[in-house]
Amino acid sequence: MAKYGVPNSSTSHLIFLATICLLPILLLFVFRKRTKSKQSSARLLPPGPKPWPFINNIHQLIFKKKPFYQWIHHFMEEKKTHIACVRFGDVHVIPIVSPNIALEVVRKNDVTFASRPTSFAAHMFSKGYKSAALTPSGDQWKKMRKILTSEIVCPKRHRFFHEKRAEEANHILHYVFNKAKRFEQVDIRVVARHYCGNVIRKLVFNKRYFSKPVHDGGPGADEIEHVNAMFTSLEYLYAFSISDYYPQLIGLNLDGHETFIIAACETFKKFHDPIVDERVELWRENQEREPEDFLDILIMLRDQEGRPLLTPDEIKAQSIEIMIAAVDNPSNAVEWILAEMMKNPDILQKAVNEIDYVVGKDRLVQEADIPRLNYLKACIREAFRLHPMDPFNVPHVAMEDTKLAGYFIPKGSHVLLSRVGLGRNPDIWHEPLEFKPERHLDVGRSDVVLAEPDMRFISFSTGRRGCIALNLGTAMAVMLLARLLQGFSWSMPHGLSTIDLVESYKNLKLAKPLVLQAEPRLPLCMYTPEKCLEAAV
Template identity: 55%
Template sequence: MYTHKRINNFTSNSSDPTSTTRTQTSLFSNMYLLTMLQAFVTITLVMLLKKLITKQNNKKLSLPPGPTGWPIIGMILAMLKSRPVFLWLHSIMKQLNTEIACVKLGNTHVITVTCPKIAREIYKQQDALFASRPMTYAQNVLSNGYKTCVITPFGEQFKKMKKVVMTELLCPSRHRSLHQKRAEENDHLTAWVYNMVKNSGSVDFRFVTRHYCGNAIKKLMFGTRTFSENTAPDGGPTAEDIEHMKAMFEGLEFTFAFCISDYLPMLTGLDLNGHEKIIRDSSAIMDKYHDPIIDARIKMWRDGKRTQIEDFLDIFISIKDEEGNPLLTADEIKPTIKELVMAVPDNPSNAVEWAMAEMVNKPEILLKAVEEIDKVVGKERLVQESDIPKLNYLKAILRETFRLHPIAAFNIPHVALSDATVAGYHIPKGSQVLLSRYELGRNPKVWADPLSFKPERHFNECSEVTLTENDLRFISFSTGKRGCAAPALGTALITMMFARLLQGFTWKLPENETRVELVESSHDMFLSKPLVMVGELRLPEHLYPTVK
């Protein structure tokens, strides 16, 4: 009892405050160290656990199936021996019986996809992760160092140019305001074909459809359909326009043509497969015709001699930033215009040529298409853009053509901005993803009797057939952040071209020919031989416009 009291008295009545403070400080210090130690151990365990889980997940997630290839160069040697490359890539997928594959070219993983479900997973569910483009020699040349919209990798420049294109050039109000220029080119097409039919009867559909599309985009872009001072009296293209068109298609063909230096950059400049020179020459020819017009127009706006917007070029030049200064430089305007001019002719012209070839072999489809035009429009006026919503069978034919005869084997590559998981496979950052236009449209899991040309398959419960395909069962104008920027313009051009050719003329094959050989070229998706047919007038002559 005494002892206990003494201790309590000693504890409570201690007269040494310094000792008490030291004791308390020591206790707090020990508690702080213990807490820090516990936190450190906890964080360390969490990190080790996360690393272990990640390591286990990485083991579970493998690359899509595909050939292993050699160190450093991957499957480059096989690619060089296997031209065209798109046939080689498709053959690999068939051998492996897979709808997603991975082929390593240099240090780049090239992911090919033939399944609409996987395509939607990439282009819809993970669209933002695959919103970039590869960096290639051709793109660098054509885009003036990646200053454009369509083929420029994801970044601030891409976002700037896409905003300009989408909000200023291709918005609905601008599409409506430029209707008259498109109408002029529709009449010019009818007048030009009328002259050919009257003079010789023979018409090269590839030549006509390509130049109609070229004329239309030149009229929208520059306000003129020709680069020549002297126009052809029958309405056909001049030598300058033909040279320009040839350069455009060569540029398109070799922009994403599996150039060896794009996968092994140390070979850039050696031009081992000749792609680099073709791109430089094609770009230079287009610049030869575009740049003088652009430079002169910029000067006119600067000097106040032009103040009204009449075409796309005027829009590019007149756009201002927040401080009232020109938003775009000439170095941005020139390659962007070149890119947009190149983007128009190939898809519509290819589709109309193939559609006509298919219909000549199936006269019942041709007859039904013409009957629809006669029912909707009649024979007392020419078909106009306002008739497009009612021409559902024509659009079903075009949809079927996009499905069965795409313009290219693959779409423009998308690049993964970070590691991703697709269909249970690991897709590394920087991988190039290619959707197979060819196999998407012929996938037997999606399409019954996929190799047959059946426009009726595209009719559904909707009252109007459209050319866009958002479910990626085939590709018409693509979709997503890097999809086609102008489906309305594309729909107007291709449908009007198709309708005017069917309404104004009756078509048959030349003498001694009974069928068109529906075979693709050995190196691309075009018809192996240009479609040539003989036309006859089917409307009163006073309805046909004259060349202006």
């Protein structure tokens, strides 16, 4: 019997046996708890909004009161984090606003993040993933990218097609002159997009117009429809559609995106397919033809057995992709730059003075002048930094489990490098919301370039999935801005005292197209198409 609460020998024996039996269980419990804790720490996801059971964060995508990019950037600012995680269905969406973490994606883990997501829009525009940029990692992507880098945007082709680009620079000068001499207001958005559309149509199809030319050099109804389809494609390509994360919902068109995507594809089919089909037939009849454009090059490629390397669908898909990849950044940047210059005339005067010093007024600015137009390129870099066309870059998809900034990134995650988050990061840029081209003028360098390898902002993306057309993009952006500034004095329309620099609700373009007044500042003979060619020499 126990006395004063002290167990007797029998009780002590039972306790000892129970302890011996329970000890392994207790040790196993502690071990599993510690192991689970270590695994949890090793698989710690970036911070994100609290998900709901079963649906995760999809309700915030559906019922949000502001665009997704604004909502997620606001969350990241509140949490003071440079990387986040939002769950849409089974997909982890990982936005990033830090250059250091962005470099982990495009350099350190470049191979891991070398894929693209599948979606209704990407599938439609790439005709079932037959192109390069929109196609997930694999043999088809490698094949198409190799063709682009070796045959389309290589230095040899860039030099070969110089005359086509120069012709369109002359053409846009003539078009704006026709507006100016009639004292008409100039819609800069129309001008910029018309120029970009002309350049890429000329390079791909050797055509400025699909049907009859317009007498004043402006876009016709077909060209307007074509350019609108390209920008519609860009708007809905990676637009956080519900079906991007719940593929079983494709066809229900719950958010209306599919209607616009299908309409854009029909426009491309109407204008592109007859040209491609006719050209394929011409090459069947005569394989000794000399290539005149990108389309000819894509058709003439042969495999080791002499058969066409690309199918007609691959050619059509790649033609669409080349076009939509070329039009947005140059046109958006130039529109914003001129808007900022109206707000700050000193910037405008510095850019004009540089052109007058480097080029003068007795000839037209040419691509050969680009290396010396450093202030002009600084303006374009600043527009890419502060006023990108889209909030996020094209998504990278993780092909295996990995880590970023110490956080676990599951296989299949969509990693989004934030153009607005990087370019306006106050930890990187002093007065990030101010347009200051001078910040890009490095006294230690003689040549300003538009590329930004350190990912402090995104101009042309880098890495395995980076932009391969840096030379073309640079030429288009600089020549458009240079010709507009060299050729004309710009002012606000009569009765307007200020330019409203308000961003669009959907994306980052100007909410209202920029409309200005142009006055020729060169000898009048230099504005005719014939004299443009002479003045270019």
